[in-house]
Amino acid sequence: MGGKITLYEYKEAFGLSEGKERRYHWNSQSIRALRDYMGLTQQQMADELGTRQQTISEWETGMYQPRGGMNRLLTLVAERAGFDYEIGEDIHQDD
Structure with missing residues (x-):
């Protein structure tokens, strides 16, 4: 958890700065692996994601x-x- 996400990083993640959008599929194993890697509880992960x-x-x-x-x-x-x-x-990418 490196602090708050900047507007630039948000735009980059959503492809807004280039007019492109990439969407990825996350499954149950990859979500759990990410949370474990970050050393977070489910509540902490929820707080990080705003859910x-x-x-x-x-x-x-x-x-x-x-x-x-x-x-x-x-x-x-x-x-x-x-x-x-x-x-x-990668389930969708506009070029």
């Missing part, structure tokens, strides 16, 4: 998967943490 602890639990059990902005935010958090990850297939 509920229950949401993190539901993602990690596979009940639900993060969508849209949360996929991108997870990617940004992972990159900031230096998490070397395979996030699955």
Whole structure:
């Protein structure tokens, strides 16, 4: 957790600075691996992402998967943490 995300980093993660958008698929294992790597509880991870602890639990059990902005935010958090990850297939990229 390297502090607050800057507007520039947010735009980069969402592809806004280049007019491009990348969306990635995060599964239950990769979300749990990121949280473990960062040494966070589910509540701390929820606080980092601005969501509920229950949401993190539901993602990690596979009940639900993060969508849209949360996929991108997870990617940004992972990159900031230096998490070397395979996030699955790139499901959409506009060139």
